[in-house]
Amino acid sequence: MLDKPLLLISSCLCGVFCRYDGNHNLINNLQALECRYKLILVCPEELGGLSTPRQPAERKGNTVVTCTGEDVTDAFRYGAQQTLDIALAHRCKMALLKAKSPSCGKGQIYDGSFSKRLINGDGMATELLREHQIEVYTEEDIEDLLV
Template sequence: MKKLPLVISACLAGRCCRYDGSSALLSCLNALDEVFELIALCPEQLGGLPTPRSCAELVNRRVLTKEGLDLTEPFVEGSRKALALARAQGCSIALLMERSPSCGSTCVYDGTFSGTLIEGEGVFANLLREQGFTLYTPKTIDALMKANTVSYGSEHR
């Protein structure tokens, strides 16, 4: 049976691609894999950034490290590449890591490197939303499952 394609932040799928070289593996990954064709993407790596790498936050619409290095272009380029891969797989929904300057879809760090969160979107999340994707977070997985198993058909579970 064909599964509905779902873009997922690669770190949520267990890949050690976060800035510090860790992952954020979801405990429900197997349940998601039963329903969806998981398309694990890391826009930061697709943009050519190494892992591990310096921590970065959004500052005045730019992606900067604490040391002031501007990483905006690799973030934008990686987001474009990730979008192209998502489209090639027929995706229109995504499950993204919150707080990330790439994937944060409801909140991101405020740019002070103090751990303070604000409402906002990362570069990749913003691009996906502009392109009509429906975005989910680890906190909204129940809504993702409900919306997409009902609309896609329970026979695909």
């Protein structure tokens, strides 16, 4: 039997309580993914040294700030680098990350105003993974991973 392909995945999507508010984003298709892939769990924000729970943060250009105005860009950059290092160490070619997140969002992220307004863009970890030719999906396009 061939080994399953590896899939880097946001820990919160697997039910790990690592969201900024201490909750998770467990997806319904987790069992189907586990049948098809070997899952490599990551939380870029925790890997960056941020605690759970933590203040909500949004990306504003090349910086990430919390709702109280604290600049947490360095933690997000470090977490993105740690995520990339894990992906490369495991030779992951694909990642399933949390949509709209300042770390993991793909295609659309919150605009930095904390008004739930979306803009075109990627989270810091997604941006770095894509620069290294790792294909990124979100839970919004999970079906593409299950065909």
